Amino acid sequence: MMKKAIFKMIKSDTLSVNQLIVSGLLCFLLQIIAYPLQAKEQSDLVIVNSDLSIKKYALTQQLFEANYKSPVTVINLADYSQKKASYLIKKNKSKTIYAIGSKAYLLSQQVAENKNIVFSSIINWQRLTVTKHSYGVAQELPTAMQLTMFRYLFPEIKRVGVLYSKQYNKEWLLDAIEAAKNVGIGLIAKDVDSKRDLSSAIAGLLPTVDVLWLIADPVVLANKAAVNDIFKQTKNRQKPVFTYSQSLLDLGAVLVISADLPTISGQVSALVDELNRNKITITEQVYKPAGSHIILNMKQLKKYPIKLNKEALGSVNQIIE
Amino acid sequence: MSAKCTKSFSLIIFLFLLSFLVFSEEHNKTERARLLFYNPESNINNFVSLKISYDSYLSKFGDYRFQPFNKKELFEKAVLDNKDGVYLLSSWHFYFLRDMIDLQPILVGVLKGRSTQKKILTVKNNITDIAQLKGKTIACSGSAQYTRNILKEVLGGNNVSLLKTFKLILVPKDIDALMAVSFGMASAALTTERSLDNLAKINYKQYQSLKPLMASRQHYLALAALSPTTNKTTGEIIDILEKMGIHPEGETRLSMLGLDGWRRLSRQEQRLLKQPGIHGL
Incomplete structure (x- = not known):
């Protein structure tokens, strides 16, 4: 009926005052009717992805979308200039922003400081500014969780060596020593100041330990030559390497323990859900990842004299044979 | 004539080989x-x-x-x-x-x-009553459907209404679920009894901070x-x-x-x- 009335008015060449009033009222009514439809199309969440062409960011988004059942809007920063991306984030009416990667988090915080921002896929999130609107799931597993897994998989290891720099991991080391004590492991650490120090530090450390735990320290893993030197010396000394990154498997790492991405996605999804329903039972702004992903390189393990707890194989996500 | 014979002969050989291949494939399928x-x-x-x-x-x-x-x-x-x-x-x-x-x-x-196992609902020591878990997060290493079914059994008739208030966090393995409680990512973990025993062996301090609250029946x-x-x-x-x-x-x-x-x-x-x-x- 309304449609017919509007059509009749449009057809007529001139509009009387009455017709103008009626048309105004009709437009107003149409707006009211159409509003819920528009609101429904508006998603509650915008995902700001640092760069979808980076595999880990794309996978993180894919896993999240599989968990999160409501509609989302996606802004891939790699597709836009910073100005355009800022405009799109600002214009978006979603209640919450999910920022994947630090670039996405920093820009979102800059242009939408009063919105809730949930982040993930950020290494060392502590270096970033966290406001009362910031939430997230860290990328790093709790140190105690990793050490507990070392003990579970290899019950006989007694001494674990660590190369670290005071600049980046001084406090981490104090926590790690304490956590290691709780699982009956002695943590023996050597600090490295520069590339020049590294070779002698490894040579000094290896004879005193059962395995080397290679942590993410930018001074220790300064470049390819440094990484190659570490693996060369551990091979010569018959000491297996436990580490955090899959990329080190090709060089001969025996064990890789990292955060489980599907679990992180589940945690982020639950966080977003709570924020969007204003039903906050969130106890911490930034959660630790709750699940670990374990890769065991059996091919390499066979070369070293350390004993695997076979029962623990049921907890390994990937076995390389 | 001889060309025709050669063609026919080739065709027979081809059909023979084809039937042999088909038969072999069929044979493999059954084996x-x-x-x-x-x-x-x-x-x-x-x-x-x-x-x-x-x-x-x-x-x-x-x-x-x-x-x-x-x-x-x-x-x-x-x-x-x-x-x-x-x-x-x-x-x-x-x-x-x-x-x-x-x-x-x-x-x-x-x-x-x-050849049987029990599932245990483990909580932090400060939880004394199942009602305190209302609306809380439970960490588990099974599928959501499996976990909800076991939780239903664990809770029993009197507490089953709590089930719909629980939020599940699915982790890869039992030991993750137990550690998620220790580190505050979840309020309770549903794991096998054996996993809890294993935690006692490998990290006694963490084990001491937890306690079993309820258990399922034995399952194969x-x-x-x-x-x-x-x-x-x-x-x-x-x-x-x-x-x-x-x-x-x-x-x-x-x-x-x-x-x-x-x-x-x-x-x-x-x-x-x-x-x-x-x-x-």
């Missing part, structure tokens, strides 16, 4: 038996490792293939469509399937001499079952499985499923498993 696997009690999706490991082990004994499934529906469809397979499945899943298909449970998994570990129609090869697979625990290579592969051996179910146990309405021991 190649499959071991189908799905486990809702674990979120460790190590299917590639499992497939490679089991295929290489089974190939030592004959033309057998291992087929892991990551989705319950796909596994169930394969069970219903497949007339002569061997299935590795959780006892919980067996209870669901027994109304749809007449599977014959033959073997039950064994770990450290036991994984089962090996046959479809209603069996043949020579399915019987052979059962024999191979039964002996896995005594071969070092087989033992390693069993560990990947959280087992160290298999044993034959008694007739009484088989009857009990197939009895409608029974969901545990």
Whole structure:
């Protein structure tokens, strides 16, 4: 009926005052009717992805979308200039922003400081500014969780060596020593100041330990030559390497323990859900990842004299044979 | 004339070879038996490792293939469509399937001499009553459906209303679930009793900060079952499985499923498993 009335008015060449009033009222009514439809199309969440062409960011988004059942809007920063991306984030009416990667988090915080921002896929999130609107799931597993897994998989290891720099991991080391004590492991650490120090530090450390735990320290893993030197010396000394990154498997790492991405996605999804329903039972702004992903390189393990707890194989996500 | 003869002769040879190939393929199809696997009690999706490991082990004994499934529906469809397979499945899943298909449970998994397990709801020491878990997060290493079913059993009739208030956080393995409680990512963990015992051995301090609040009934570990129609090869697979625990290579592969051996179910146990309405021991 309304449609017919509007059509009749449009057809007529001139509009009387009455017709103008009626048309105004009709437009107003149409707006009211159409509003819920528009609101429904508006998603509650915008995902700001640092760069979808980076595999880990794309996978993180894919896993999240599989968990999160409501509609989302996606802004891939790699597709836009910073100005355009800022405009799109600002214009978006979603209640919450999910920022994947630090670039996405920093820009979102800059242009939408009063919105809730949930982040993930950020290494060392502590270096970033966290406001009362910031939430997230860290990328790093709790140190105690990793050490507990070392003990579970290899019950006989007694001494674990660590190369670290005071600049980046001084406090981490104090926590790690304490956590290691709780699982009956002695943590023996050597600090490295520069590339020049590294070779002698490894040579000094290896004879005193059962395995080397290679942590993410930018001074220790300064470049390819440094990484190659570490693996060369551990091979010569018959000491297996436990580490955090899959990329080190090709060089001969025996064990890789990292955060489980599907679990992180589940945690982020639950966080977003709570924020969007204003039903906050969130106890911490930034959660630790709750699940670990374990890769065991059996091919390499066979070369070293350390004993695997076979029962623990049921907890390994990937076995390389 | 001779050209025609040559053509006919070539055609006959070609048809002969073709029929031979088709026959061989058909022959392979009948000989190649499959071991189908799905486990809702674990979120460790190590299917590639499992497939490679089991295929290489089974190939030592004959033309057998291992087929892991990551989705319950796909596994169930394969069970219903497949007339002569061997299935590795959780006892919980067996209870669901027994109304749809007449599977014959033959073997039950064994770990450290036991073939049953309890599920424990573990909490931080400061939780004294299940009601304190209302609206809280439970960490678990099984599928959401499996976990909710076990939680329903654990809670019992009086507390079952809490179930819908729980939020689940699915983690890959039991030890993650227990540590999620220790580190505050979850308020409770649903794990096997054995996993809690393992935590006591490897990190006693963390174990001390937790306590078991409620427990499920005893449930069988994984089962090996046959479809209603069996043949020579399915019987052979059962024999191979039964002996896995005594071969070092087989033992390693069993560990990947959280087992160290298999044993034959008694007739009484088989009857009990197939009895409608029974969901545990």
